[in-house]
Amino acid sequence: xxxxxxxxxxxxxxxxxxxxxxxVLVFCAVIIYPLVSAxxxxxxxxxxxxxxxxxxxxxxxxxxxxxxxxxxxLGNTLIWTVGTLSLQIIFGIAMALVLHQNIWFRSLAxxxxxxxxxxxxxxxxxxWKWLFNDLYGIMNHLLISAGIIDFPMDFLGTMxxxxxxxxxxxxxxxxxxxxxxxLARLQSIPDALYEAAKIDGAGPIARFFDVTxxxxxxxxxxxxxxxxxxxxxxxxxxxxxxxxxxxxxxxTLPLLVYQEAFALNDMGRxxxxxxxxxxxxxxxxxxYIRRTRSEEGS
Amino acid sequence: MAEVVFSQVKKAFGTFTAVHGLDLHIKxxxxxxxxGPSGCGKTTTLRMLAGLEFPTSGDIQIGDRVVNDxxxxxxxxxxxxxxxxxxxxxxxxxxxxYPLKKRGVGRADRDIAVAxxxxxxxxxxxxxxxxxxxxxxxxxxxxxxRALVRDPKVFLxxxxxxxxxxxxxxxxxxxxxxxxxxxxxxxxxxxxDQLEAMTxxxxxxxxxxxxxxxxxxxxxxxxxxxxxxxxxxxxxxxMTLMDGELSKQGGTWRFDAPGISMDVGALNDRxxxxxxxxxxxxxxxxxxxGSINGTIxxxxxxxxxxxxxxxxxxxxxxxxxxxxxxxxxxxxxxQLSLDAExxxxxxxxxxxxxxxxxxxxxxxxxxxxAN
Numbered sequence: 157x158x159x160x161x162x163x164x165x166x167x168x169x170x171x172x173x174x175x176x177x178x179x180v181l182v183f184c185a186v187i188i189y190p191l192v193s194a195x196x197x198x199x200x201x202x203x204x205x206x207x208x209x210x211x212x213x214x215x216x217x218x219x220x221x222x223x224x225x226x227x228x229x230l231g232n233t234l235i236w237t238v239g240t241l242s243l244q245i246i247f248g249i250a251m252a253l254v255l256h257q258n259i260w261f262r263s264l265a266x267x268x269x270x271x272x273x274x275x276x277x278x279x280x281x282x283x284w285k286w287l288f289n290d291l292y293g294i295m296n297h298l299l300i301s302a303g304i305i306d307f308p309m310d311f312l313g314t315m316x317x318x319x320x321x322x323x324x325x326x327x328x329x330x331x332x333x334x335x336x337x338x339l340a341r342l343q344s345i346p347d348a349l350y351e352a353a354k355i356d357g358a359g360p361i362a363r364f365f366d367v368t369x370x371x372x373x374x375x376x377x378x379x380x381x382x383x384x385x386x387x388x389x390x391x392x393x394x395x396x397x398x399x400x401x402x403x404x405x406x407x408t409l410p411l412l413v414y415q416e417a418f419a420l421n422d423m424g425r426x427x428x429x430x431x432x433x434x435x436x437x438x439x440x441x442x443x444y445i446r447r448t449r450s451e452e453g454s
Numbered sequence: 455m456a457e458v459v460f461s462q463v464k465k466a467f468g469t470f471t472a473v474h475g476l477d478l479h480i481k482x483x484x485x486x487x488x489x490g491p492s493g494c495g496k497t498t499t500l501r502m503l504a505g506l507e508f509p510t511s512g513d514i515q516i517g518d519r520v521v522n523d524x525x526x527x528x529x530x531x532x533x534x535x536x537x538x539x540x541x542x543x544x545x546x547x548x549x550x551x552y553p554l555k556k557r558g559v560g561r562a563d564r565d566i567a568v569a570x571x572x573x574x575x576x577x578x579x580x581x582x583x584x585x586x587x588x589x590x591x592x593x594x595x596x597x598x599x600r601a602l603v604r605d606p607k608v609f610l611x612x613x614x615x616x617x618x619x620x621x622x623x624x625x626x627x628x629x630x631x632x633x634x635x636x637x638x639x640x641x642x643x644x645x646x647d648q649l650e651a652m653t654x655x656x657x658x659x660x661x662x663x664x665x666x667x668x669x670x671x672x673x674x675x676x677x678x679x680x681x682x683x684x685x686x687x688x689x690x691x692x693m694t695l696m697d698g699e700l701s702k703q704g705g706t707w708r709f710d711a712p713g714i715s716m717d718v719g720a721l722n723d724r725x726x727x728x729x730x731x732x733x734x735x736x737x738x739x740x741x742x743x744g745s746i747n748g749t750i751x752x753x754x755x756x757x758x759x760x761x762x763x764x765x766x767x768x769x770x771x772x773x774x775x776x777x778x779x780x781x782x783x784x785x786x787x788x789q790l791s792l793d794a795e796x797x798x799x800x801x802x803x804x805x806x807x808x809x810x811x812x813x814x815x816x817x818x819x820x821x822x823x824a825n
Contacts (some may be wrong), residue, residue, distance in 0.1 A: 350537035351506050356526035356600070357556035366552070370543035 185433075191434075195321070197350055198427035205285070209424060216428035225404065225412065233408040235392070236323060237387045243327035244383060245376070248334020248400055253368075255335065255341045273332035281396040284325050287310055318398050322406050334379055341375040342368070343449050381444040385437055394450045456470050456517035456530075456607040456640055457482045458503065463512035464666075472498040472663045475512065480642065480657075485634050485642045487651035490661035491687070497612060498528045499661070504533050504610050516608055526558070530603035533610040536617065538593045540585040540600075547572070547581040548627075550599045557604070589806045591622045606774050609641040615650060627653055648688055652676070652764050667805070684799040685733045691761050693733045693798070694772045700730040700799070700809075709799065712768020714746055716792060718799055718810075723798070725809040733798035736761065739774035741782070744791025748772065750782040764790065 161169075199237055202209035220226050228427055270278065287295050288311035296308040311321045345368065353363045391410040394400070400407035400415070407415070409429060417426030458480040465473040473495040501507040501530035503514060509567050510569070513520050530551070540549050540579045550571055551564045551656045557565070575595045585593055594614060601609055611630075615623045631654050634641055639654035645651050651658045651818050652672045660667040660675060660683075668680035679685035685693050698711030700721075707721050718732075741762065748764035751771065760781055764773045782788060800806040 345721070346537060346539065348535045348537050349541065351504075351526075352533070352535060352541075352600075353552075354506070354526045355504060355531065355533050356553035358552075362556060366541065373543070374794075435483035 162322050177335065183296075192415055194427045194430050196352060197424055198431050200424040202423040202427075204421040204423045204426075206356075207423065211296065212424065214430040220425065220428050220432065225407075226432075227411050229407050229412040232319070232404075233320060233388060233410075236326070236390070236406070236408055237384060239319075239323040239386055240326035240330070241383055243323065244334050245380065247327060248331045249338055249372070249376075251331065251335045252338035252342055254341055265429055267336055269454055270332045272329050275329075277329070277392045278396060281325070281393060284321075284397065285312070288321060313402050315402060318402055318406050322394055322397055324436075325397060326387065326390065329393060330383065333383065337379050338372060343368050345371045377447055378444070381440055383442045385444070388437055388440070389433070416430060457484075457515075458608060458640060458642065459513075459515040460499070460503075461513045461515070463499075463509045464501065465495075465502060465507060466510045472664050473502070473509075476664075476666055478659055478666065478669060480506055483638045483640055485631075485641045485643065485654060485656045486667055487645055487655040487658045488661060489645055489648060489651040489658050489687075489798075490667075493663075495664035496644045496646075496659075496661050498664075500533075500610055500642060503642060504609070505529050505661060522610065522614075525605060530607045531610055532604055532606040532608075533612065533676065534594075534597045534601050534614045536613040538585075538597040538617075540593055542585055542598055542802060544584075545581065546577060546583050546585070546588070546596050546599075549585065549596055550577075550603050553600060553604045555698040566722035567603050571599045574602065575599050577824060588619055591626070594618060594626065598633075602633075609639055611641065611643045613645055614643075616645075616647070623650075630654060635660050648690070652688075654660050660687065662687070662805075678812070679733075679798065679808060680812070682731055682733070682803070683805050683806045685798055685800065689735060691736055691773050691775070693735050694739075694770075696732045696734075696770050696772075697802075698726065698730060698732055700725060701727050707799070709797075711770065713748075713766035713770060714792075715766065716794055716797070717796055718794060720811055721799060721809045722811050724801065724807055726801075729802035730809070731800040731802065731806055733800060734772065736773045736792040738796040739772060739790060740766075740793070741774055741776060741780070741790045744789045745793070746790050748788055748790055750784055750786045750788060753784065755781070764788065 165430060171444060191340050199211060199213060200209045201212045201216070205416055254264060255269065259265070260278075287293050290296055290308040290310050290313075293308075293311075295311065299305045299309065300307075349367050349371075353367050358366055389410055390408070391414065394406060394408055395411055395414070398406045400411045408431070413426050413429045413433070416422050416429060456739060458478075460476045460478040462540050463473060463476045464471065476495075476499060478499075488499055490496050491781075498507060500510050503516075505521065505524065509522060514522060516529060516531065525804065532703055541552065547568050550568045554564045568581070569578070572581055575598060577595055577599055579590060579594070580592060580596075585596065588596065594617075595616070614630075615626050627650060634654075643650075643769065644656065652675075657669060657671050658675050660680075662683050668675055670680070670683045673685060674810045675688055676764045679688060679693075686695060688767075693786060696711045698709050699715070701708050701710065701817065702725075705720065707725060709716055709718050709730065711732065714732070741764070746766065748766045750762060751765045752761075752763040754761040754763075755778070757778065759778055760776050762776060762782060764774060766772055772790075799809040801809060
């Protein structure tokens with residue numbers, strides 16, 4: 157602010173500060189404080205129940221990078237994120253295109269499609285566990301009746317079945333988000349563009365690639381970044397479905413953090429994992445922020 | 455080049471009929487405007503010609519082909535949209551090249567065609583830009599370029615100038631006429647702006663309520679409107695229309711309305727004694743002397759002329775147009791006369807037909823006179 161600001165301008169600036177102050181305070185209490193304390197705790201060897209321990213410097217980090225568990229959890233996290241996100245995007249776009257057509261019961265279908273997204277994860281996982289059950293689950297029943305398999309499959313207890321199942325349930329649960337975002341964008345594409353393309357000689361497939369997809373590009377970038385961040389830190393769905401098993405084959409980083417903090421009671425190590433996770437997600441966040449900024453700029 | 459023929463074309467959307475049995479024969483190389491108020495069916499007519507809507511009944515012919523069942527991309531037409539409909543993620547060059555690309559024209563030939571079109575429309579400097587980096591007028595030219603590049607048989611233009619400011623619109627009118635003259639292609643132009651239709655067209659198809667009202671050269675539409683609707687729609691300021699009574703005295707007809715009474719000479723055989731409508735263009739009102747008494751109510755000064763609105767004794771209002779030096783003050787009583795030779799008589803009702811004899815009105819074809 158320059159000294160040439162008038163009294164009125166200074167009064168407006170003061171009012172602005174007063175109005176954002178409550179938000180800033182809440183933000184500090186629930187974001188900044190936990191963040192700083194997590195980083196702080198990661199330099200200690202802390203016993204969770206008593207929260208007492210000693211300064212160990214960077215040894216939590218060096219140990220973490222040397223143990224195979226961290227790297228396998230990171231690998232699992234990447235497989236889960238890429239797998240489930242790809243399916244969410246493919247099914248999401250396909251379903252949005254279907255719901256954009258003039259089909260019967262369109263508004264009913266649009267509401268129903270949101271169902272998996274709104275249902276509580278605990279409820280969804282319980283239902284899926286029943287479906288997957290190897291004794292009385294309908295999946296095995298249907299597959300056996302169809303003659304595809306001879307014996308019941310263990311969907312959640314063996315690999316790669318468990319990872320595939322988790323990825324599928326994740327895709328089922330979160331693809332409606334993609335549907336809604338893509339559908340909103342589809343509705344704002346001017347009809348004249350499709351008509352111009354028709355007159356220019358473009359068939360349905362050319363119209364999808366030359367009109368629809370380029371128009372969806374911006375929204376897809378945002379969806380992919382957001383969903384990548386959310387899938388990367390997904391905890392409850394995987395934890396409830398497999399608990400990270402069989403052995404540790406579906407254990408992702410958030411599950412590992414939980415295990416260290418509350419099963420092995422090593423809060424310092426858990427904090428170190430959490431900080432590393434945050435550093436990885438920071439990359440996504442920076443890309444996302446730059447992306448949205450450049451959009452506002454243009 | 456091709457002629458365009460609509461034969462008994464009807465288009466209904468559910469219970470609403472947008473176009474009623476349209477018959478229109480557009481000649482090869484002709485510039486025809488579809489003119490009318492919004493909802494008159496002009497855009498629907500154009501979209502049927504483009505293949506974006508399908509006629510409920512009737513045939514549409516381009517050249518010697520009935521195109522009812524031919525998809526838009528194979529009709530050998532090009533269209534310029536009101537919103538331009540440029541592909542936002544493609545450069546100007548790619549936008550112009552797109553119709554060629556979709557028809558399997560090779561890259562080298564495409565580049566040559568794009569360069570040629572860009573030069574014609576002065577777009578060469580802008581070829582690498584994206585549509586959003588262009589002004590409205592430049593986007594308009596790109597849309598034209600995309601239509602021109604393929605050299606189609608028929609050009610369809612859907613209110614292409616309506617998103618431009620007044621000055622640019624005037625400029626583009628001249629450009630389009632020039633382009634039409636150079637290409638010699640059939641052009642069908644939809645507009646609600648009578649100035650565009652009057653200045654650019656070889657013939658104007660005036661439409662209202664899905665019905666063709668008149669299809670004639672601009673001068674004829676102006677000088678001999680086919681019915682009361684066309685008379686009221688064409689001309690700025692509009693023709694004064696007065697309801698009154700027709701009566702026959704010997705071989706000539708007489709028109710009477712409150713405050714006005716005049717001989718209108720011979721009429722055609724559709725004329726009947728009774729209700730009728732008198733139409734007078736503002737330029738056919740002489741103020742200063744005459745048998746009609748009126749009071750000046752409004753004087754609009756446009757610079758080179760004054761538009762004068764006069765209240766007649768019967769409560770009717772009459773619009774006159776006089777050169778700028780002449781002016782009157784509000785409330786002044788004046789005598790005036792109407793040019794009976796140029797007066798129009800229409801039958802009763804909003805679409806009352808023209809009752810004047812054809813020979814009563816001089817209808818010079820301004821465009822052919824200019825050539």
